[in-house]
Each structure stands twice: as structure tokens, then as C-alpha cells.
Amino acid sequence: MPYFLFVGTVVLALLGVPDFFTDPPALALTVTLALPLVAVTALVPATRPAAVALARGLAGVAPDALAEGPARGPADRTRTACWYVLHLGLGGVVSGATLAVPPFAVLLLVLPLVRPEAGAAYALPGAGPAVLLAPPAGLALLAALTAVAAGVGALLARAAPVLLGPSPGERVERAERRAAELAVRNRLAREVHDSVGHALSAIALQATAARRLLDGPPAEGRAFAGEALAAIEETARRTVGELDAVLGVLRESGPDPARPAPGLADGLPALLSRTRAAGCQVTVRGAPPRALPPPVDREAYRIVQEGLANALKHAPGAPVLLRFERTAAHLAVRVSQPLTPALPGPPAGGGRGLAGIAERARLLGGAAVARPRGGDWVLDVALPTGSGPDPGSVPRPASGEEAP
Numbered sequence: 001m002p003y004f005l006f007v008g009t010v011v012l013a014l015l016g017v018p019d020f021f022t023d024p025p026a027l028a029l030t031v032t033l034a035l036p037l038v039a040v041t042a043l044v045p046a047t048r049p050a051a052v053a054l055a056r057g058l059a060g061v062a063p064d065a066l067a068e069g070p071a072r073g074p075a076d077r078t079r080t081a082c083w084y085v086l087h088l089g090l091g092g093v094v095s096g097a098t099l100a101v102p103p104f105a106v107l108l109l110v111l112p113l114v115r116p117e118a119g120a121a122y123a124l125p126g127a128g129p130a131v132l133l134a135p136p137a138g139l140a141l142l143a144a145l146t147a148v149a150a151g152v153g154a155l156l157a158r159a160a161p162v163l164l165g166p167s168p169g170e171r172v173e174r175a176e177r178r179a180a181e182l183a184v185r186n187r188l189a190r191e192v193h194d195s196v197g198h199a200l201s202a203i204a205l206q207a208t209a210a211r212r213l214l215d216g217p218p219a220e221g222r223a224f225a226g227e228a229l230a231a232i233e234e235t236a237r238r239t240v241g242e243l244d245a246v247l248g249v250l251r252e253s254g255p256d257p258a259r260p261a262p263g264l265a266d267g268l269p270a271l272l273s274r275t276r277a278a279g280c281q282v283t284v285r286g287a288p289p290r291a292l293p294p295p296v297d298r299e300a301y302r303i304v305q306e307g308l309a310n311a312l313k314h315a316p317g318a319p320v321l322l323r324f325e326r327t328a329a330h331l332a333v334r335v336s337q338p339l340t341p342a343l344p345g346p347p348a349g350g351g352r353g354l355a356g357i358a359e360r361a362r363l364l365g366g367a368a369v370a371r372p373r374g375g376d377w378v379l380d381v382a383l384p385t386g387s388g389p390d391p392g393s394v395p396r397p398a399s400g401e402e403a404p
Contacts, residue, residue: 003034003041004092031092035085042084043077045070051083052164059157067166068174076167083163090152101145108138186359192243199239202278202312206232231277238270263297265290268304272322275308279317282308286324289331289385296383299360300333303368306357307335307379321376326385330366335379339372357381 008030019026041047048071055061071077111134166174206228268288275282292300304322311320318337325332354370357379361368366383 001092001095003037003088004030007033007037031089034092035089038088039081039085042081045072045077047071047084048076048080048164051080051087054087055083055156055160055164059153059160061157061160061164065161066164067170072170073167079163083159086159086163087156090156094149094152097145097148101141105138105141105145108134108141111135189356196239196243199235202235202274202309203232206235206278227277231274234270235274238274262301263294264288264292264301264304265297267301271301271305271308275312275320278312280308280312281319282322283319284322284324286326288324289326292331292385296331296364296385299364300331300381300383303333303357303360303381304335307333310354310379311335311337329385331383331385333381333383336373336376339375339377354379 011033012026012030042051048067049069052066052068055066056063067076071080112131265288272282272284289300308320308322311318321334321336323332323334323336325334354368357370358368361381361383364383366381368379368381370377370379372378
């Protein structure tokens with residue numbers, strides 16, 4: 001309407017057209033001259049967010065099908081201008097019809113009961129068969145208006161993703177942003193699973209063992225219960241700190257949100273102590289590596305933590321062998337445990353723990369394999385340390401089923 005009134009009152013007045021509302025050619029000329037002004041206005045980059053908001057609210061278009069933010073390049077501005085012209089042009093026609101057709105349809109519906117006076121604005125018959133056909137004609141006009149409005153709405157809904165959709169560059173940016181968000185969510189899920197899951201497994205085993213021994217000899221039961229409660233207290237206190245660090249990443253706050261987990265150098269002794277206190281016999285072969293790159297150090301700690309947590313969960317009484325082997329460019333970690341009736345093999349489908357281990361290894365360019373081997377359940381992980389001559393070539397663990 002603003003474009004229409006501007007053209008009608010300013011442009012046509014300069015052309016000497018007195019009344020553009022009642023003169024059909026002048027009315028058509030007014031609409032035609034208004035559309036270029038609409039297109040020029042839509043070339044402003046800020047027009048697209050408003051057009052997208054209208055399309056989402058009025059046309060029922062899926063949010064992902066439309067672009068976000070102002071138009072960036074000439075192609076985006078041109079598509080937005082096409083949409084704006086189509087939207088306002090068709091919308092102007094439907095709006096005008098909505099204003100004019102219903103009153104005229106009502107007049108046709110009541111024409112058999114009301115005789116128009118001579119010289120009325122509408123040249124309608126006052127008698128004869130045509131009067132009887134007026135009510136059906138009024139109903140047909142209302143139905144036609146409804147169909148036109150619905151058809152225009154459907155056309156605009158189909159055109160919106162084409163004219164207001166993201167450009168190829170914006171699609172790539174959106175995909176990269178979603179991938180980054182998914183990577184953060186997966187990393188947080190791994191951190192919570194490995195830290196809290198390991199702690200809860202250890203606490204559950206300690207509490208179960210303490211409860212059973214309390215039913216035995218009082219002196220022995222009280223002594224072990226005290227050790228179990230001390231281990232539970234230490235595990236819970238340490239886990240609260242790790243959980244707070246992970247939650248700091250969620251809040252984008254905290255002293256060091258990028259390092260929610262300790263590394264092998266500073267965290268392995270306490271991890272082995274908690275695992276042994278939970279009743280799991282852990283033997284370490286090979287000196288725990290030191291001076292690792294910080295990402296490798298942290299991920300290796302989490303991998304060892306999850307491997308020990310699986311051992312506690314599936315066969316807490318069976319001994320566990322933890323082996324480290326470092327070459328010039330790689331770190332190999334193995335967690336093995338004898339197969340027992342409680343641990344016939346790797347969990348069906350891998351489980352979230354093995355999936356997390358595999359993800360951690362792949363993110364560093366390494367590999368993880370879990371499989372039965374020689375009467376043992378073995379988890380082999382190979383990680384690049386970046387300190388050798390060819391850090392990009394990571395030796396795959398021995399043949400077996402890769403952890404999912």
C-alpha cells in the first residue's frame with residue numbers, strides 16, 4: 001500500500017491522471033509502476049531478515065529451508081528482490097480482492113430481497129431471471145476468492161525456499177557450524193561418560209563390597225568399610241571437580257574450560273589407586289609416558305580411565321594388565337583382562353565407552369581396536385605423539401574389530 005499510494009498520488013499526479021482508484025487503466029498503471037520501487041527497496045541487505053520472518057510465520061516454511069541474516073552478495077539480494085516483488089505483488093492483488101469482493105458478494109446474495117435504486121453505483125438487474133442467479137453468483141465469488149488466496153499462499157510457500165533459501169556458501173557455513181556444535185556435544189558426552197561413569201562404577205563396587213563385609217566378622221568388616229568409605233570420599237571429591245570443569249565448558253566459563261580432564265602425568269597414579277581400592281588388581285608394564293603433547297596426554301588418560309572402568313563394570317574380580325609402549329612417533333596403550341563368564345567378550349554393539357574411546361583415538365589421528373585374543377579381552381589403542389619423523393602415519397593395532 002505505501003508504494004501504491006506513493007505512485008498514485010505523486011507519479012500519476014505529475015502525469016495528469018486525476019483519479020487512479022476508479023479508472024481501471026490508471027489503476028493497472030499504478031500497480032505496474034509500484035513494483036519496481038518494491039524491487040529497489042528489497043536490494044537493501046536488511047530486507048531479507050524481515051522477509052524470512054514473514055515467510056516462517058505466514059507460509060509455514062521449515063526454519064532450516066530459509067537463510068539467516070542479511071543478504072550478502074548480489075545473487076542473494078537479487079533473489080530477495082524477486083521474492084519481495086512476488087510477495088507484495090500477489091499480496092496486493094489478494095488484498096484488493098479481499099476488500100472488494102465480499103461486499104459485492106453480499107450485495108448479490110441479498111439482491112432478490114433488495115431492489116437497487118436507479119442510478120446506483122452497481123448496474124444490477126432489478127427483475128427477471130438474472131435476479132435469481134445473483135445469490136449463486138455471490139457464493140461463487142466468495143469461493144473463488146478463497147481459492148485464489150489459498151493458491152497464492154501455496155505458491156509463496158513453494159517459492160520461499162528457492163528465493164529466500166541459503167546460498168551455497170551459507171549452506172557450507174551452516175554445516176560447519178553444526179559440525180562444530182556436534183563435536184563439542186560429543187566431547188562433553190565423552191568427558192561426562194568417562195569421568196562420572198568411572199567414578200560411579202568404583203563407588204558402586206566399594207559400597208557393595210563394604211555392605212557384604214559388614215555382614216561378616218565385625219573387626220574385619222569395620223576395617224574394610226573404613227577403607228571403602230575413604231575411597232568413595234576421594235573418588236567423589238575428585239569427580240565433582242572434573243564434573244565442574246565439564247559444566248564450565250557448557251557455561252563457557254571457568255578457569256580452564258578447555259582442559260576438563262587431567263593427563264597421564266598427573267592423573268594416572270590417583271586413577272590406579274582408586275581402581276585398586278575398588279577391588280581390581282591392576283598391573284602396569286612399561287613406564288607411563290611423560291612429556292606428551294597436552295591433547296594426547298589428556299585423551300590417553302581418558303582412554304585408560306574408560307578401559308579400567310569397563311574392567312570394573314564387567315569383571316571386577318579379574319586382574320587387569322595395563323601396558324604402555326612409546327616409540328619415536330607413537331604411543332601404544334593396551335588394557336587386557338582374562339575372559340570370564342562375566343566377561344565373555346566385548347559388549348555387543350560396542351557400548352558408549354568403546355565408542356568414546358574410538359572417537360578420541362580418531363580425533364588424534366589414531367586407532368582403537370577391541371577384541372578377544374588368546375583368552376583375554378584386549379583393548380589396543382595407538383596414538384600419534386607428533387614427536388617422530390612421521391607423526392601422520394599411525395600404526396593400526398593388530399587385526400581385530402575396531403571399536404565402533
